[in-house]
Amino acid sequence: GAVVSQHPSRVICKSGTSVKIECRSLDFQATTMFWYRQFPKQSLMLMATSNEGSKATYEQGVEKDKFLINHASLTLSTLTVTSAHPEDSSFYICSARPGAGTTSEQYFGPGTRLTVT
């Protein structure tokens, strides 16, 4: 299957600082990537849809000024958590699809464990 990488795998930061997470599609181009957040023992919650060359689409309740998304190329999307607080500690996972069709498969990155102290 297609490969999606994510960096870093773990990050610990102090409250008030910003953290950037990178998501790359390694063997395919992705015009659209998705960012999810997963709290312990919970499901994946979509935060935003990242579109190459245009603004991201955020889900209801997700602060666009706090979670900055940049999709500068067909293989790279970044999520920046600004002014992080302990409640932002979570598992952040990106995802991408090789195809544009509505029934094409979607693959996930390995996730980034963010801990804000």
Added chain:
Amino acid sequence: GENVEQHPSTLSVQEGDSAVIKCTYSDSASNYFPWYKQELGKRPQLIIDIRSNVGEKKDQRIAVTLNKTAKHFSLHITETQPEDSAVYFCAARYGIKAAGNKLTFGGGTRVLVKP
């Protein structure tokens, strides 16, 4: 928007027995239904998927069935093994591009296979 309900939330089975997880979805426009397996601290892995023009799909010990009329789909794992222990998520995707082609996930089922 789409809403996906998944049951049960936990499932304990004896090795060798079958496991069944059921999901219902709300929007008849959804046309793609994947199942993911997630081990602790790892990424969700696609294990099987089904499209709305198919009623059943099998891959070795795993099968998925889809009932479009009732808007529900199920995952069947036969001859379960300890390595099947994980959290399983169902998902549904709108078949409408304007809706963003987003996957909506069920709440997950924690499966424990006892040796």
